[in-house]
Amino acid sequence: MLKAGYNRSILIDQGAADPFLAEQLLPEIFAQACAQVGQSLTLRLHEGYNHSYFFIATFIEDHIRHHATALCE
Numbered sequence: 001m002l003k004a005g006y007n008r009s010i011l012i013d014q015g016a017a018d019p020f021l022a023e024q025l026l027p028e029i030f031a032q033a034c035a036q037v038g039q040s041l042t043l044r045l046h047e048g049y050n051h052s053y054f055f056i057a058t059f060i061e062d063h064i065r066h067h068a069t070a071l072c073e
Contacts, residue, residue: 002037008073009040011066013059015049 014027021027027043034041049055 002033004034004037004039006039008070009042009066010034011063012041012043013055013062014043014045015051015055016045016047017049018051020051 012027012030014021014025018025027045031041031043033039046055046059049058
């Protein structure tokens with residue numbers, strides 16, 4: 001039986017133009033696994049972004065806030 005071992009929300013931002021998306025990263029598989037065990041997940045795919053510095057710089061503030069909220073719970 002599958003079960004979640006993490007009780008906080010997971011946030012993933014992924015560039016839709018990342019060359020590793022379809023064959024290695026497979027975020028849809030991770031999303032399915034989270035759904036199966038009731039794990040809260042926010043998966044955001046962003047058109048026009050790959051896995052570059054600009055992608056990370058664009059969304060890092062959201063992730064810092066996400067983790068700060070989790071640490072303060």
